[in-house]
Amino acid sequence: MKVKPKKKFSIGITAVLLIIFMILSIGIGSVQLSPMETIRTIFGSGEPLSETIVWDLRIPRVLIAAIVGINLAISGALLQAVMRNPLADPGLTGVSSGAAVTVLFILLLFPEFGKWIPLAAVVGGLIAVTLVYALAWKKNGISPVRIILSGVAVNAVFGGITGLLSILYSDRLPSALQWMNGSLSAKGMGDVSILFPYSIVGWIAVLFCIRSANILSLGENVAVNLGENTNRIRIILSLVAVYLAAISVSIVGLLGFVGLIVPHMSRLLVGSNYRLLMPMSMVLGAVVLLVADTIGRSLFSPLDIPAGIVMAMVGGPYFLYLMRAGDI
Amino acid sequence: MTFKMLKAQSLDISYDQKKILDNFEINVEKGEIVSIIGPNGSGKSTALKAMSRLIPVQKEKVFLDGRDLQSLGTKSISQMMSVLFQSNEPPSDITVEELVKYGRIPHKKWYERTSDEDLSIVEWAIEKTGLTPLKDRLVASLSGGEAQRAWIAMSLAQRPKILMLDEPTTYLDIAHQLQLLELVHTVNRELGMTVVMVLHDLNQASIYSDKICVISKGIVVKYGTPEEVMTQEMIRNVYGVECEIDSHFQHGKPRINLLGISKVSAQ
Numbered sequence: 001m002k003v004k005p006k007k008k009f010s011i012g013i014t015a016v017l018l019i020i021f022m023i024l025s026i027g028i029g030s031v032q033l034s035p036m037e038t039i040r041t042i043f044g045s046g047e048p049l050s051e052t053i054v055w056d057l058r059i060p061r062v063l064i065a066a067i068v069g070i071n072l073a074i075s076g077a078l079l080q081a082v083m084r085n086p087l088a089d090p091g092l093t094g095v096s097s098g099a100a101v102t103v104l105f106i107l108l109l110f111p112e113f114g115k116w117i118p119l120a121a122v123v124g125g126l127i128a129v130t131l132v133y134a135l136a137w138k139k140n141g142i143s144p145v146r147i148i149l150s151g152v153a154v155n156a157v158f159g160g161i162t163g164l165l166s167i168l169y170s171d172r173l174p175s176a177l178q179w180m181n182g183s184l185s186a187k188g189m190g191d192v193s194i195l196f197p198y199s200i201v202g203w204i205a206v207l208f209c210i211r212s213a214n215i216l217s218l219g220e221n222v223a224v225n226l227g228e229n230t231n232r233i234r235i236i237l238s239l240v241a242v243y244l245a246a247i248s249v250s251i252v253g254l255l256g257f258v259g260l261i262v263p264h265m266s267r268l269l270v271g272s273n274y275r276l277l278m279p280m281s282m283v284l285g286a287v288v289l290l291v292a293d294t295i296g297r298s299l300f301s302p303l304d305i306p307a308g309i310v311m312a313m314v315g316g317p318y319f320l321y322l323m324r325a326g327d328i
Numbered sequence: 329m330t331f332k333m334l335k336a337q338s339l340d341i342s343y344d345q346k347k348i349l350d351n352f353e354i355n356v357e358k359g360e361i362v363s364i365i366g367p368n369g370s371g372k373s374t375a376l377k378a379m380s381r382l383i384p385v386q387k388e389k390v391f392l393d394g395r396d397l398q399s400l401g402t403k404s405i406s407q408m409m410s411v412l413f414q415s416n417e418p419p420s421d422i423t424v425e426e427l428v429k430y431g432r433i434p435h436k437k438w439y440e441r442t443s444d445e446d447l448s449i450v451e452w453a454i455e456k457t458g459l460t461p462l463k464d465r466l467v468a469s470l471s472g473g474e475a476q477r478a479w480i481a482m483s484l485a486q487r488p489k490i491l492m493l494d495e496p497t498t499y500l501d502i503a504h505q506l507q508l509l510e511l512v513h514t515v516n517r518e519l520g521m522t523v524v525m526v527l528h529d530l531n532q533a534s535i536y537s538d539k540i541c542v543i544s545k546g547i548v549v550k551y552g553t554p555e556e557v558m559t560q561e562m563i564r565n566v567y568g569v570e571c572e573i574d575s576h577f578q579h580g581k582p583r584i585n586l587l588g589i590s591k592v593s594a595q
Contacts, residue, residue: 211438218430221413224382226486227406227434272419273426 007270014269014283021287022066025294026058030302056188064187065293065307066286067199068252069262071244073285074206076259077266077278078241081213082234083147086322089259090125090245093147094154096256098128099249100180101158101165107176108169118198118250125246128154129238182255182308184293195251202244206278209237213274255289255308257315262288264322331394333358333490333522334379339389341371341378341546348374350546356490356539361516361523363533366543367567372526373494375543379524380411380492393489406434410483411492414499418467424478425463428453431485453484457511473504480511491515493525497532505529509536530584534558535576542566558582564590 026042027033031053033041040046041054072090079088079095090096102124103117135150136142162180166173178185212233215223223230245259265288266280289307292314296305334356341349348371356362364372377383379390381397390397392408410431418427431453432446454463457477462470467478476496483491493512497505513536516523527533533540534554542550542557544566550557563571563584570587 208438215430215433217419218427219416219418221382221411222416222430224402225380225406225411225483226430227401227403229402271421273422 007276010269011276011280011283014280014287018066018283018287018290021290021294022062025062025065025290026054028294028298029053029058060187060189060192061184061293062290063192064184064195064252065290067192067195068184068248068255069258069285069287069289070282071199071202071248071285072255072258072289073262073266073281074202074278075241075245075248077263077274077281078206078209078213078237079259080263081216081274082237082241083142084216084219085147086264087148087260089257090241090249091254091256091259092155093132093151094128094158095125095242095245096249096254097155097158097162098131099125099246100254101161102127103250103253104162104165104176104180107179108165108172111172118194118247121246121250122243125242125249126239128158129242133238178306179253181306182253182311183304183306184252185297185304185306187251191251195247198247199244202240202247203282205240205243209240210274210278212237213278217272217274253306253308255311257311257318258285258289261315261318330358332356332391333360333393334524335391336375336379336389337391339375339378339385341374341383341385348546349378351548352378352543352546353548354379354541354551356522356524358489358522359516359520360538361513361525361536362539362541363525363527363537364541364543365527365530365533366549370543371546372543374546376411376492376494376524376526380409381405382411403434406486408488409490409492410486410488411494412479412483412496413494414496416479420466420468422467423464424459424467424470424481425450425454427467427478428463428481428485431482434486449487450485453481456484456515457481471504473500473507476500476504476508477511480508484515488521490522490524493523495526495528497527497529505532512536530558530563534582534584535579554582558584 023035023038027035027038031050033050033054037046037050038054041050044051046054075095076089079090079093080086082088099121102120106113106117106120131154132147132150133142135153136146138146212228215226215228216230216233220230223233248255262285263277263281266277266284270276270280289311292310293307296307296310299305332355334354336352336354339349339352340347352375354362364375366372374383378385379397381402385397387398388396392400392405397405428450429442429446432442432449454460457480459474459477459481462474467475470478496508496512500508509532512523512525515521537554539552540554540557541548542562549566550562558573560571560573563569568590570590572585572587573582574585575581576583
């Protein structure tokens with residue numbers, strides 16, 4: 001398929017923006033650094049104090065924001081392909097809250113198994129997505145409205161379990177509180193070294209999903225006619241989507257709307273062909289979450305507003321805008 | 329030994345314990361155009377879906393070129409058969425050429441890119457359907473007839489031996505209906521592509537088909553040439569409609585003139 005150079009260009013521009021925002025974000029905080037100072041510090045010729053701040057606090061946080069942004073955006077884009085529904089995202093379909101329950105379960109009850117948290121998150125996400133599918137399934141397939149309704153129900157149940165766990169184990173809760181709100185604060189290189197390798201695996205898997213996502217976008221009957229095993233494709237794409245969302249939840253907690261907003265904005269910029277939509281969603285996802293987190297930690301400084309709260313306050317109205325624009 | 333292009337035998341399909349198809353049988357020879365007709369809810373679309381693996385069937389019920397549909401992988405089927413349903417919803421920003429290119433997917437491994445041969449087949453399919461001037465237009469911006477032709481072009485790019493069409497003329501005005509059926513006829517005669525289609529209009533079925541299969545309440549009532557099938561009695565029994573039948577002055581096919589609803593209700 002011929003790819004219009006203008007569309008490729010917009011992906012390039014967004015990637016450049018991402019690098020600029022990363023440098024700016026590293027410079028912003030209680031100790032302000034100019035972009036030049038930031039770059040000097042990164043390359044090892046800055047002041048020792050700023051070097052500590054940059055490497056121990058700011059860079060891990062910026063990297064986590066970028067990686068989680070990428071993961072959630074991919075997850076949303078894939079779920080939208082699988083469910084043929086622009087509303088599908090890991091938050092609304094219950095994947096994130098499913099992952100959150102199992103993570104909280106381990107954090108509060110079995111803290112000694114901390115290293116299994118990403119795996120537990122994936123299991124929780126899979127339980128949630130299976131439930132949503134099962135509830136949304138009717139004789140002639142999955143209807144968009146039923147997906148959302150099942151998502152609401154599954155979210156409510158998992159939200160209830162989360163609430164119950166927090167009351168039963170309220171003494172141990174403070175350690176989990178920041179995590180639950182989708183906060184990127186107090187993240188170190190240790191978190192990056194967990195999240196990054198897991199994510200890379202998912203990103204490689206995404207390369208193999210692009211063609212299938214495109215074929216699914218033609219509709220069930222057409223995909224079958226073209227010789228695709230649609231059930232198998234759906235399961236594989238869902239697995240990758242759940243995996244990427246769940247490992248992100250396991251590090252930063254509940255962070256909604258990225259998977260909903262980013263693929264939609266990307267579609268406006270590069271169209272619906274996943275060969276462009278996927279890379280665009282990835283860079284834009286990183287930009288959006290990075291900006292949200294930077295705003296959250298600098299707007300009411302020294303208060304640190306979790307990025308999840310910023311996303312919810314921007315995402316809710318955007319969701320309504322989508323409805324008004326008739327895209328849903 | 330030559331096999332039937334498509335064969336169904338003792339095919340039963342039920343939904344919620346209600347029989348949609350009851351002992352359905354059909355034999356489609358290579359190079360024929362076969363139309364399936366019948367009242368609403370008679371099971372004609374279900375028959376088409378079952379014969380094109382969109383509804384699962386049991387072993388030894390449907391045979392494609394002598395091979396059991398059940399034992400063929402969906403990919404192998406897609407290299408021999410193309411099936412097109414009414415009312416498709418393509419992505420809003422896909423062009424005609426991009427859509428037609430998808431027709432090459434069945435012949436490619438997932439890692440293979442579009443070859444020059446693919447491109448020439450795509451170009452051929454677009455030209456055959458008269459869409460060359462529209463190839464860079466968005467499918468969503470086309471009229472109903474043009475869009476339907478774009479989907480047919482995708483099916484042609486698939487280079488199937490047999491083309492299955494579910495009510496290909498629904499939603500089209502009469503000029504576009506005839507244009508589409510002429511296209512199907514041309515493809516059949518020039519390329520020898522076997523065609524099985526579900527039609528509503530009795531006269532169109534009569535003019536454009538080599539054989540007609542009449543289904544009523546999931547049962548094949550009649551199967552044969554238009555002359556054999558189109559009788560006053562059949563139309564009264566199946567549709568509950570009175571008619572007169574004469575020969576078309578040009579090609580001699582039966583022409584059905586509808587008169588009104590029968591006094592005696594359909595069986």
